[in-house]
Amino acid sequence: MTSFTSLKNWMLLALLFVAGQAAAQQVILSEDFSKCTSKDPDNPGTKMDDGMDPYTLTTGWSCVNGYAGEGNAKFGASKKGGILVTPSIDLSDASATYTLKFKACAWSKDATSLMVQVDEQEAVEITGLTNDPAPYAANMKDFSLEIKGTAASKITFSSSVESKGRFFLDNIEVTKLEAGEIPDASVSAPSAVAFGAIGVGTELTQKVAISGSDLTGDLTVVVEGKAFSCATTTIPKDDAVNAELEVLFAPTSSGDYMGTLTISGGGLKEPVVVSMTGMAVQLSGEGTKEVPYTVSDVLILENPNREAWVKGYIVGYVNGQSINEESAIFGAEGESVSVSNMLIASDVNQKDYTQCVVVQLPQGDVRTALNLKDNPENLGKQVNLLGNLEAYFGVCGVKEVSDYVLEDGETPEPVPTITFAKVNEIVSGQRYAMLVTQDENSKVAQNIVESKEYGYLDVSDVTMSNGEFSTEETNAFTITAVEGGYTIQDSYGRYLYMKGTFNSFNVSKEMPESGYVWTISIADDGLATITNAEMNKWIQYSAQYTSFGAYSDAQGILPELYIEKDGSSVGGIEVENNSPVEVYTLGGVKVGDSLNGLQKGIYIVKQGQQVKKVVR
Numbered sequence: 001m002t003s004f005t006s007l008k009n010w011m012l013l014a015l016l017f018v019a020g021q022a023a024a025q026q027v028i029l030s031e032d033f034s035k036c037t038s039k040d041p042d043n044p045g046t047k048m049d050d051g052m053d054p055y056t057l058t059t060g061w062s063c064v065n066g067y068a069g070e071g072n073a074k075f076g077a078s079k080k081g082g083i084l085v086t087p088s089i090d091l092s093d094a095s096a097t098y099t100l101k102f103k104a105c106a107w108s109k110d111a112t113s114l115m116v117q118v119d120e121q122e123a124v125e126i127t128g129l130t131n132d133p134a135p136y137a138a139n140m141k142d143f144s145l146e147i148k149g150t151a152a153s154k155i156t157f158s159s160s161v162e163s164k165g166r167f168f169l170d171n172i173e174v175t176k177l178e179a180g181e182i183p184d185a186s187v188s189a190p191s192a193v194a195f196g197a198i199g200v201g202t203e204l205t206q207k208v209a210i211s212g213s214d215l216t217g218d219l220t221v222v223v224e225g226k227a228f229s230c231a232t233t234t235i236p237k238d239d240a241v242n243a244e245l246e247v248l249f250a251p252t253s254s255g256d257y258m259g260t261l262t263i264s265g266g267g268l269k270e271p272v273v274v275s276m277t278g279m280a281v282q283l284s285g286e287g288t289k290e291v292p293y294t295v296s297d298v299l300i301l302e303n304p305n306r307e308a309w310v311k312g313y314i315v316g317y318v319n320g321q322s323i324n325e326e327s328a329i330f331g332a333e334g335e336s337v338s339v340s341n342m343l344i345a346s347d348v349n350q351k352d353y354t355q356c357v358v359v360q361l362p363q364g365d366v367r368t369a370l371n372l373k374d375n376p377e378n379l380g381k382q383v384n385l386l387g388n389l390e391a392y393f394g395v396c397g398v399k400e401v402s403d404y405v406l407e408d409g410e411t412p413e414p415v416p417t418i419t420f421a422k423v424n425e426i427v428s429g430q431r432y433a434m435l436v437t438q439d440e441n442s443k444v445a446q447n448i449v450e451s452k453e454y455g456y457l458d459v460s461d462v463t464m465s466n467g468e469f470s471t472e473e474t475n476a477f478t479i480t481a482v483e484g485g486y487t488i489q490d491s492y493g494r495y496l497y498m499k500g501t502f503n504s505f506n507v508s509k510e511m512p513e514s515g516y517v518w519t520i521s522i523a524d525d526g527l528a529t530i531t532n533a534e535m536n537k538w539i540q541y542s543a544q545y546t547s548f549g550a551y552s553d554a555q556g557i558l559p560e561l562y563i564e565k566d567g568s569s570v571g572g573i574e575v576e577n578n579s580p581v582e583v584y585t586l587g588g589v590k591v592g593d594s595l596n597g598l599q600k601g602i603y604i605v606k607q608g609q610q611v612k613k614v615v616r
Helices: 007-022 295-301 365-370
Strands: 026-031 062-064 066-068 073-075 083-085 097-106 113-118 124-127 141-147 155-159 167-177 186-188 192-199 204-213 219-224 228-230 243-249 255-265 272-281 307-318 341-345 356-360 382-389 397-406 417-422 430-438 441-445 457-462 468-472 477-482 485-490 495-497 505-508 518-522 528-532 537-542 547-551 560-564 581-585 590-592 602-607 610-615
Touching (some): 062 073, 073 083, 155 167, 192 204, 192 295, 204 272, 295 307, 307 356, 356 382, 365 397, 430 537
Parallel strands (some): 356 397
Antiparallel strands (some): 026 167, 062 083, 083 155, 097 167, 113 124, 186 204, 204 243, 219 255, 307 341, 417 468, 417 560, 430 560, 457 547, 477 485, 485 495, 485 518, 495 505, 537 547, 581 590, 602 610
């Protein structure tokens, strides 16, 4: 222990003691919602209205339309406002200064303000909340205001509007500063800045807002971490009350990046540290009007929530409230064509919705010019769009489109079709279709989409005429005799096989090691029993799941087999001998202008207006 023996030293001790008291602020209420845990922090579902004590550090909190987040809490629903009320606290010392501090942000696109009220006093509107898309924890901003009250005051936080007034709260604190005391220097800043994913060789700037109070000097800014930088290194004391830093993320190679932005000086007891994250990926475009992102780029970026230019071919639309293989419609015909959305893809012949981006068409000039219901001729055209890259229908999307450039584009290649006739026996090496009839409706099994390696066989409707029907060539299966039975290959040359305990199919271009041999017997009524020899499961149509699977017991309808009638897919088209030749796979991918050098298989050859199937 240090001993003070002189009057001067005793006075120094007293001065140090008083100075220590002068900077001390008494915390009379603190809540960080650390007891709130959610499996889905950006869409909390655990309601706290029946009692908040399990979710708070102190008892006595109450709420209306409150939900436990992940270390924070959300208040309000889409069409209902939210309310949070603190326990009773003593705000009665008229000579003291009471300060309420909290972090808050708004739900994406909701009102950017909330109301704060002490007892029955006039409510104060807190403005400036961010309403950016999730993740919401990173969107939190610091707010503070001086308050007064009684010995048993309660503070109420509430939505500023009843509808679309959802907000998140965190780190609520009420402090008391006695008369004559000096408040601690402080700086409010976000705890984290997420840059998301950008292309290698491109740059992205994020603005970081800070607010200093009771500072005694200038602030120092230091950025650490590869690819991160900030031109500002010093913030003058007077400017720090409301300042904005521009942080640059400029990666030169692929990978994940981490960094920190540290603010110190100005009388701060501890530096304020902001964590920064970013990811760099190799992209084809840059997101500019001159070099827009491709659809493939957008799928790689996975909704970075920022504005950019995107290019793609208009290939269809979504019919319904969610996107799946049934609701993704590739075309522009019928009464259900959407006016509010469309699908774009990198390939004009794309038929796999997982390789598409959904575009929201806002009311106005953009919707009028682009929607397929009023402009079916736009199908197949290339369009460049300026919009926000964010989730739509739960997948990668472009929303808030504000500008566009519509090109003439390309006309989608005609889809080759085959006519099938019913068969009572199997001819090895021929192509077949599996048909099921339910309630007088005929449905044909489809191939598993080219981008997937497993799944059930979805169906599409066909029209019977004189015991025959036509369907897209990509719905055909080639059945070939082998020892013990047959192999079944789809239109992409992939073998259908089974493994494990699954009732679905696997596909492989290489001959699988097992599970690929099928036995086939056709009854007098034409129904075919197609059994996997190893798994002892047979192919059936499930009315519940509207698809074909292979089951070990009777769970559905047996298919009928139809054979390719005449081997021609497209006919009756005039030949233009002088026109250039284009060769495509059955999936619509162009592979050259000649069959020379291509592997054996089935190809689509286009010459002028003639389209035909060629087996090489």
